[in-house]
Amino acid sequence: MTDRLTTLRKTIENVLPNVEGVLALRIGPGGITAPHLFSKEHSEELDKLALWPKEPVPDTLKIILRAHPDAKLAIVCRGCEERGIVEMFKHSQLNLDNLTLIGLQCEQDEAEFCRCAKPFTVHSKLTVGEPIEGVPDPLTAKIEAMSQPEKQAFWKQEFEHCIKCYGCRNICPQCFCNICALEDETWVETGRLPMPNPSMYHMVRAMHMTAKCVACRECEETCPADIPMAVHFRLIARDVREMFNYEPGASMDQKPPQLLVLEEGEYERSGLPH
Amino acid sequence: MSDYIFYPGCSMESSAKAYYESVMAVCKPLGIGLKEIEDWNCCGATEYLSLDITPAYALIARNLALAEEQANGNKTIIAPCSACYLNLAKADHYMHDDKAFGNKINEALAAGGMHYTPGKLAVRHLLDVIINEVGLDKVKENVVKPLAGLRIAPYLGCMLPRPDYGKRYSDTEHPDELDRLLSALGAEVIDFPLKTHCCGGHMTQIGPDTAFEMIHRLISSADALNTDVIVTVCPMCQMNLDAFQGQMNNHFKTNFKIPVLFFTQLMGIAFGEKAESLGFGSEFVSAAEAISRVRVQAPKPAEDAPVAKKKTPGLPMPPLRTKTDHTQEAGR
Amino acid sequence: MYEPKIIGFLCNWCSYRGADTAGMARMKYPPNVKIIRVPCSGRISPELVLRSFREGADGVILLGCHIGDCHYATGNHRTAKRMPVLKKLMEYTGIEPERLYINWVSAAEGEKFTTVIKEFTETISALPPFVETMK
Amino acid sequence: MKSKKKPQERVGVYICHCGSNIAGVVNVEDVSTWAGKELEKEGVVVARDYKFMCSSLGQELIEKDIKEQGLTRVVVAACSPHLHEPTFRNACSRAGVNPYLFEMTNIREQDSWVTTDKLEATKKAKSLVSAAVGRVVYQKPLESLFVPIDPNVLVVGGGVTGIQAALEIANSGQHVYLVEREPSIGGHMAQFDKTFPTLDCSACILTPKMFDAGNHKNITMLTWSEVEKVEGYIGNFTVTIRKRARFIEESLCTGCGVCWEKCPKKVVDDVFEAGLGYRKAVYTPFPQAVPKYPVIDHENCTYFQKGTCKACEKFCPTGAIKFDQQDEILTVKVGNIILATGYDLFDARKIPNYGYGRLPNVFTSLEFERMTNAAGPTMGKVVLRDGVTQPKSVAVIHCVGSRDKNYHNYCSSICCMQSLKFAHLVKEKTGGDVYQFYIDMRTPGKSYDEFYQKIIHEGVNMIRGKVAEIIEGEGGLIVQAEDTLVGKQRRIPVDMVILSAGLESRADAKEVAQKFGISCSADDWFIERHPKLDPVATMTDGVFVAGACQGPKDIPASVAQGAAAAARVLSIIGQGEIEIEAATAMVDEITCVGCKQCVASCPYQAIQFLEEKGKAYVQEALCKGCGTCVGTCLPKSITLKHFTDEQIVAEMIGAMRVMKSFEMTEVA
């Protein structure tokens, strides 16, 4: 850990003179780790530079950019966060010319904590740490192995705990709409808790995450009811990869498949009738 | 030196020893390392398929399974015999193409504790590897005794260019791979129109009259083109054209004497190897006279020179299709 | 035995006309399906399908022009890419994915339309009512 | 947060008996009474049933209620909207209700005709009416958009199809830009000598048309030119055309021909002469070329390649040679476009067993056409490749590259007749033996089978069997095939073989289709709007296809299509302006987050991204109203007018509510 921290600090110090600020984690007052914008004016703050626990840096970036769309920044991002930034770029939500990516490679225990399949960056020119292999996700496998009634019971129980705090949406780097479909009563029923089953809220959200979710698991982390909603996203991401050969955040110019016409073989893989 | 998995096939042990010896002699200077599959079995030729399809494919697949076991990182099987090449390639193709069929064959293999993953290995003929992997430049580097003055009819037979599951040859009926190789050896290559016609196959055994007709067609056509040597890439073709040439002559009351050699034998000569080490002398129609010409570099007798066709101005011909045409077509 | 409630989203150009063709030929099929006409199957967002279930539909059937024959050239290509994902999501959430069915029916295929509706109604009848499974 | 209040509207509901078509199965009185009572809270103020709603009396009923009862919305439950939606929309319109405030539900084709049980049919009718009522209150008045039509027309391709289309339009007084890639118009037909089945001379019937087109005051002829870019939509296309440098000053050239007489450079002409003859580096493809001006072939001109020569310039009596001429880029505005880009001949060299390109005396159909042409390289003599010997026997092979999964799957439709014509010409010119090798003889046109009979009578040998291979032997060629009617293999020695090569789409058909916003079939033929009922229109309004670019066709069919496309265009021009689909998509700029996903998903590229605003924008004239973008937009910022989410949801709720209520009563 120390090793990566030192290298990271060095990297940030090198980058700082060329940008208006570097977005990374800092141990704040009360020992709480949170995203912080380090600036060259206050480089002493780098003493408080932190790596873990993971906090939603792209989400903070989203907020900063809303106020200062032309800010020239650098950001320390892990594999998932980098993918999030790529997807935001692909959805025209930020300008990568103004953004320097500092890739932070996760370590084994971190990857296991996140059940992460890709705990490494691929686009960042500057990187800190050594990339490691991904780990399998036991929870996703467990849920997938359930029978249909078991799945139904499992999710019914999980969704019953949802208090519709919108926390999962708010923290998601991919939820950048001004007005959210989840707040439209055409789709999501209002004024009822627990929400009626099936949960329109969670299913609509899962559909919106198709070809967008970068598997950062911030939603699960932030959820006060501990709903493992990213399981849906991960399973669907796998299907999308198999059917349409698309992976969110993997490439800068590949468009989400559901926007495009069928390519050869895609129809056959979609499972639709011939 | 690149290593390849080597499947020699039964003929190489018996009737085509000349092929075996010459293959070994030319692969070395070309940097082709051959690792023979241990305990390979017969590919079944065309006969087992005729009797019982599933066992026939299982028989072939045992070789593929052995090759996969012994692959040691290599991905290509070289089979110098066209029939073996096609059988191995075909089994791999159908096991890959037809999942249910692949599973059935693997079920049979499982009875012997074996398994083959369809598509895992590429099955290729030695000619294809020399042209497309080693390259003609490397061949030319090794030529010390160009085959100048030797008129050769390149003869491929059927099973190499057809059905060509791997799309490795320039054409299914008039491929130019062997022509280019022989030209690189310095020989005078005849545009042999029947280069992929049938040698008679097993018809020599089951319907000799039909077989003699096919052999006659090939030999007489080669003779009409003033051929010194017919070059083959397959033991079966060589056997039918060479060993049965005499019987065919009896049948048709003709007296053709065209030696039929393996392409590797001529490569060996051009590479400066000794003829004895290349299996010369085992052919029925002696090639000694033809080869002696190259050895001494004697100019060809005037009367043997090919009769040039009289040229009249005439109408222009369409240009022949080029490699670019093929690529463009594939792109469409 | 309950009467399943089925919502059918049909594109205006092929499938809706296919249903008309079935009618003109007086082919019979169960009355459970209520057809909603949309310009193109590509118009149907996953939200609309989910909302149908939420409203108590036991099954949703989505019919469009055959791939390659779309009145809007490639509108149905998007359907063919969105809806399989929704079916997967339903599966992962414990909803029988067969409650959502996608197929292609041209204006001439009255018979296919009838068969598709019959088979789908049978499939849905074999499942418990959706509301009950969600209780 | 969006919150919705239900609109207060006065809805009239009309249930049609359609004689006994509906009333025989559905209890229509019950439905109308039920609607009047149960749907009152949904806004229904009038509910009636009537024998024939589509009759003038039925329509008057609606109009009267609108005026007297102050209806703001109308629902008719009757037959398919594809039949009578326009009828009732007009009725509403006449009474002052916007036509888009009308909704029709189908209780005939999708209820009474397909349901056996009368009770079930009535229940279904009720839920369909409820759905329509639920929806109609959310409907919004829409106004159709009209755009004026630019009367100028672009015709691409100067073959017989394009010439026909251009002449039809020009004769009606409208202006046509005729764009042709080659130096002269005329196309493939100009290469032929005789045409089947009448055997009249191709040039005799084509050249007058070419001349007319070349001298028409309403036709701007742009040969040696290609379309580079097309922008806009029906009525308002802007087309960019590259007029390649001819290196000839057209205003000075008299077409006297001295330049090509003096030009020292001879090249094989693989376009017009199909590779069988020669032309000079400065040339017109044939003597009757229109326009008469030659072009200098840059790749072969000695001056351009080596820097010296200029023989043409020296001898040109009017000083028309301009070596420094540059390509010109023209921009023209047109309202409609006709594509008549024609076909390419299948490259017979792809079939190795037929030996074309290897065996000198194997010819393609186009080579043979040139050979028989009196103005062709052999002056009309049928000879072998040596240019002298007349063949004593000729084989004609059908289906070369057609009806063959290895090459083209389709039937090229002209080859049978063309091959029979060849047989006749060989007989006529050489008296030799002719062998026709065919798979199936297809002669379905007017007087076509009679032609077949005539050819048989001339003593042509017909062999039913696809030729397996052609080899050299016995002093000529040997054609090997199975005579399938005998069931035996035959080897027939001949002197000459003619391959009736199939027609294929132009090599650049895909690019052209993309340029004009239309689609191609799997074989790259342009796709028409409807194969039977709209054969020359395309899915892109204002772009029409005619002739062989849409699929293999003979001359009569091509000419008919050229004229048909012209008629379609003239009918649009006659309207002066054109109505654009009112049910288009619309972006809510407040909620749009500028993610550009809709831009990529639109099949018509109708969505623009306004960079300065960071918002998407739908160009209404381009939008066809499919709604694919709506299904894509995550914040639901795009609405498709007349098919909004709230309308569809209301329709769904309306249907479900009734179905659920029946369930309850049955349980009770």
Place this chain on the structure above:
Amino acid sequence: MTDVVSVLDPHTSHTKREDSILLREVSLRTPGESHVDMCIQCGTCGGSCPSGSAMDHTPRAIFAMLRAGMRDDVLNSNTPWMCVSCYFCTVRCPQNIHITDVMYTLKNMSLEARKPTMPVASPPPTAWGLKNSSIDPKKYNPTAADFSKTFIWMVENFGRSFEIGLAGVHNVRHFITRLPNMTPMAIGMLTKKGMSPLPPKRIKGMDQLGKILQRAKELESS
């Protein structure tokens, strides 16, 4: 229609259903997608075949006979046995029919129809349309089938084949009159090529191969 056919020739009476069964059986027994049902009777195969002149029916005719359900005639035909596997027909066929592979299937079926386990005298399964089977165990090309069998006997016992033994055994059985003509060749084989008249050494995995082939045979018949 069926009735008309049966009146004409009781031996070829087939219902329409049975016709398609024969075609389907051939299709199912051929690995991959054989497209055998797609024949347009153009005759490219018959024209291309180097041994076409020795066949009693051209391959094209065989496909028409398959379609007509003429099971006995097809399985009695020498056509598949004359096939030299040159694949000209396969690559040239405009309908992409895997003709050579279909020929292998027909050879299999032809032999199977003569197996002692499938007595031709007693009524065979009607499902295959063999109501009045006229399969004649002698009426097929025994030379070709026996050559295959001799070859396979060798492979199944040694794992490898050897031509001289094979040709010797085969020719003694079938072309005894030709032997004098062939003697120089046989001698040549031994002298010039240095071939051994003895069978090859058995491969090591003979047991394993035996098991694999046994299992494959079970799978084939199941």
